[in-house]
Amino acid sequence: MDTVQWIILIAIVALAGLGGTIGLVAGRGRKEPPLPPGGAGTTTLERPGDDAEVLDAPPTAEKSAEKTATTAPTVEVEPQPEPEPELLVPTLDRPEAPRSRLVRLRERLARSNALGRGLLELLSRDKLDADTWDEIEETLLLADLGVDPTTELVDRLRERVSVLGVRDTEQVRELLREELKKIIDPGEGLDRSLAIDHEPGRPAVVMVVGVNGTGKTTTVGKLARVLVAEDKDVVLGAADTFRAAAADQLQTWGDRIGVPTIRSDRDGADPASVGFDAVKYGIEAEADVVIIDTAGRLQNKVGLMDELGKVKRVVEKHGPVNEVLLVLDATTGQNGMQQAKVFSEVVNITGIVLTKLDGTAKGGIVVAVQRSLGVPVKLIGLGEGPDDLAPFDPDAFVDALLA
Numbered sequence: 001m002d003t004v005q006w007i008i009l010i011a012i013v014a015l016a017g018l019g020g021t022i023g024l025v026a027g028r029g030r031k032e033p034p035l036p037p038g039g040a041g042t043t044t045l046e047r048p049g050d051d052a053e054v055l056d057a058p059p060t061a062e063k064s065a066e067k068t069a070t071t072a073p074t075v076e077v078e079p080q081p082e083p084e085p086e087l088l089v090p091t092l093d094r095p096e097a098p099r100s101r102l103v104r105l106r107e108r109l110a111r112s113n114a115l116g117r118g119l120l121e122l123l124s125r126d127k128l129d130a131d132t133w134d135e136i137e138e139t140l141l142l143a144d145l146g147v148d149p150t151t152e153l154v155d156r157l158r159e160r161v162s163v164l165g166v167r168d169t170e171q172v173r174e175l176l177r178e179e180l181k182k183i184i185d186p187g188e189g190l191d192r193s194l195a196i197d198h199e200p201g202r203p204a205v206v207m208v209v210g211v212n213g214t215g216k217t218t219t220v221g222k223l224a225r226v227l228v229a230e231d232k233d234v235v236l237g238a239a240d241t242f243r244a245a246a247a248d249q250l251q252t253w254g255d256r257i258g259v260p261t262i263r264s265d266r267d268g269a270d271p272a273s274v275g276f277d278a279v280k281y282g283i284e285a286e287a288d289v290v291i292i293d294t295a296g297r298l299q300n301k302v303g304l305m306d307e308l309g310k311v312k313r314v315v316e317k318h319g320p321v322n323e324v325l326l327v328l329d330a331t332t333g334q335n336g337m338q339q340a341k342v343f344s345e346v347v348n349i350t351g352i353v354l355t356k357l358d359g360t361a362k363g364g365i366v367v368a369v370q371r372s373l374g375v376p377v378k379l380i381g382l383g384e385g386p387d388d389l390a391p392f393d394p395d396a397f398v399d400a401l402l403a
């Protein structure tokens, strides 16, 4: 071989050696990709074992770039998925079932109501003379029982106590229980259940009316919770467009239990149209009950009262309103009675909600308002808690008064 031939031979051997080295380096950096779960056609890079702790969390952009640079220089890396946004599932309140709340509320009523205790004390005196009977009468009047019911109750008790010669505290308590029961639940077929049965395709409509501050919006919210606890689908209508924050307040109640609130974006919008839309929505959503909150307004503002009548008429274009609940604050006494009369002239009240019976000895208003309107008390509010509303049960009420 001459020199040129030697040079060519050496060059061929050198090139062959270099090629083998390059092939080893590239092969070390490549791994067979694992099949993705489910065997779909995409391939992913295997994650090294020492990165195991980050398997659950998607790698950060920085980390994945680092990995790309050090472990897979020649592999085309699929873009790493964006971290999944944390799914914020709103936690809804689970309203208390009506049965258990009754027990709790009864205890509260018994604690806060001095009427029964006062009467029992007077009736248990050794001598039931004229002065004592006057005191009994006064106690009942102060409890807002009203003049006629008070006279009736005192006359009946007086007669029975003297005829039966009852002196024993337990017997007196029993007589008082019977007489109070008669006067609170006169047995004239007062239906205290809420009229929320409905035909298929049309929800029952409940309108809630009353003067500002009686607890109207709160009652709508609490009532929605009672109904949700009974597995009803409820829609709220914020037809109190008079007070700016009322719709927000109502929506907060609805949001807590996953109940939609139909409202206007505009303050001072036509409440009748909000009421109409709420029922329309309720029909489309196949809801069971639509509860409409209305503006609390002063009873002497004739224009505003007319507006309330209009809300009812417009809502009734969808069909009859099943229930019109008047909310009265039990602590306002005779003023509450005046309000009741004015409202009943504008809309046909079908039931009364007495709020704030906690902390007042004026439970007698139950009797007064039922008599004056001929409408039953259907619900009572016994506190500011979300589940402090219960169906009115005359037996439980009298028991609580005398507890």
Ligand SMILES: Nc1nc2c(ncn2[C@@H]2O[C@H](COP(=O)(O)OP(=O)(O)OP(=O)(O)O)[C@@H](O)[C@H]2O)c(=O)[nH]1
Residues within 6 Å of the ligand: 210, 211, 212, 213, 214, 215, 216, 217, 218, 219, 240, 243, 246, 295, 296, 297, 354, 355, 356, 357, 358, 380, 381, 382, 383, 384, 388
């Ligand atoms: N103690 C007690 N407070 C109650 C009860 N019901 C309502 N309230 C309180 O009464 C206040 C007025 O309640 P709202 O529901 O805002 O009254 P409203 O009638 O809707 O008033 P407007 O929205 O201004 O028309 C709130 O502080 C309620 O928490 C109850 O049964 N007991």
